[in-house]
Amino acid sequence: MKYFVILFLALFQTAILQSQVKNVIVIFTDDQGYEDLSCFGSNKVKTPYIDQMAEEGLKLTSFYVASSVCSPSRAALLTGRMPKRVGIPGVLFPKKNEKGLSPNEITIAELLKEKNYATGLVGKWHLGHAKKYLPLNQGFDSYYGIPYSNNMSIASGIDISPNIVLNDGYTLEMMYDDIKKVDSGEKKYKNELKDKAPLLRGNEIVEYPTNQTTLTERYTKEAVSFIKKNKEKPFFLYFAHSFPHVPIFVGDKFKGISGTSPYYDAIAEIDWSVGEVFKALKENGLDKNTLVIFASDNGPNSHGSAKPLKGRKFETYDGGQRVPAIFWAPEEIKAGITSDEVVSSLDVLPTIANFTGICMPKDRVYDGYDLSKFLKGKTKESPRKEMYFYGSNSTKIDGIRQGDWKYLIKGYRKAGWYKPKGDDLKIKLFNLKEDISESENLIEKNPKKANELLNKMKDYDADLTKDISKK
Structure with missing residues (x-):
């Protein structure tokens, strides 16, 4: 009898220690700035559903993505590895023979397949449009969305559905003519083909050009449908x-709903979408065992705001890579907490692995950390002590943040419309706790700290480069 009591207590203790999280949803917006939610200080848009998520979860005010542009940021999120390490240092384009995320990489979706998760992707992919790079070959059971940025054009090498919907007076002949123009690579077609992105279901184009006015609504219906369809088994939804x-x-x-601009109208519609996702979780009894993560892929485009941060998309000033983020899991994460601890999208994969009881693969180097103890309140400190910055379309390292200090070689984007001058051209050292806007260069006052960070940055980049050379 005593043996059975001990066994029961041991099993009971094990059950308590196990995570209550069964399902995982990652909501990733595109080009949304640090300030562009009302719970992050915006006075240009109301985001009640995302605000409620923050009130019921953990709001992170020093959450960094691994790049200030789309493709590398998404590669890092899904693999837990730096963009340079996985071979996606810059933006991918819908051109002939364009590369993508190597099928040898292990995505969150592939990792969760170890426990027979249903996996779905709704929305933007942007990690290669050739079939071998598309979501169905990267661990996802289903895919519905635009395969890259919505301002891009159709590409060759994608299967066409026999039931394709053609919009704007298009015929199949006209569509194939567009593909030929893209393949030609001639710049004269650039403006003509811009903003004509295809919509995919699985590996096939089902609509061209995509009716983008209804896109957020259709994405949301697809996400809710996925949740309902898989409510009886564990699932991972990347939205x-x-x-x-x-x-x-x-x-x-939602047109005009913000009273400010179409950019903030779009965020208001995304907020509604988040509300629909949470409504579906509650209606299907999944709101107690689901981890939901909300973040943006990089800083804002010219329409948004990263205030009080400096910089925006394309840049390695904080405004380019520090984004709004919220983690929500009622049975695991204490409600109403705001933390300024340094956390990264690189940490999402190892954290999900821990929450779902999966061992991390041992055959590769990861740049992310398991945040589970931090998220559950067992420690107030994030395991991440440094964040490294690489240029938006470069493998060259730009900077490092360690604690409150940030060392930056170059923070701006070199572009025709921007002529860097003055402090932008100097090597910089900031104390982000005292100067969140990166306005005061302290390098002359703290040469020892600057040199310490420079050496640490060089050592990390050398190790990363060495790991790549082994492939």
Whole structure:
């Protein structure tokens, strides 16, 4: 009898220690700035559903993505590895023979397949449009969305559905003519083909050009349908919105709703979408065992705001890579907490692995950390002590943040419309706790700290480069 009591207590204790999380949802917006939620200080849009998520979860004010542009940021999120390490240092384009995320990489979806998860992707992919790179070959059971940014054009090498819907007076002949123009690579077609992105279901184009006005609504219906369909088994939903990336499209119900601009109307519609996801969780009894993560893929485009941060998309000032983020899991994460601990999208994969009881693969180097103890309140400190910054389309390292200090070689984007001058051209050292806007260069006052961070940055980049050379 004593043996059975001891066994029961041991099993009971094990059950308590196990995570209550069964399902995982990652909501990733496109080009949304640090300030562009009302719970992060925006006075240009109301986001009640996301605000409620923050009130019931953990709001992170020093959450960094691994790049200030789309493709590398998404590669890092899904693999837990730096963009340079996985071979996606810059933006991918819908051109002939374009590469993508290597099928040898292990995505969150592939990792969760170890426990027979249903896996779905709704929205933007942007990690390669050739069939071998598309979501169905990267661990996802289903895919519905635009395969890259919504301002891009159709590409060759994608299967066409026999039931394709053609919009704007298009015929099949006209569509194939567009594909030929893209393949030609001639710049004269650039403006003509811009903003004509295809919509995919699985590996096939089902609509061209995509009716983007109804896109957020259709994405949301697809996400809710996935949740309902898989409510009896564990699932992973990666819900990657196409907006507020430009060109900005908004459903009729949300046009003008913010009272400020189409950009904030689009965010208001995304907020509604988040509300629909949470409504579906509650209606299907899944609101107690689901981990939901909300973040943006990088800083804002020219329509949004990263205040009080400096910089925006394309840049390695904080405004380019520090984004709004919220983690929500009622049975695991204490409600109403705000933390300024340094956390990264790189940490999402190892954290999900821990929550779902999966061992991390041992055959590769990971750049992410398991946040589970931090998220559950067992420690107030994040396991991440550094964040490294690489240029938006470069493998060259730009900077490092360690604690409150940030060392930056170059924070701006070199572009025709921007001529860097003055402090932008200097090597910089900031104390982000005292100077969140990166306005005061302290390098001359703290040469020892600057040199310490420079050496640490160089050592990390050398190790990363060495790991790549082994492939």
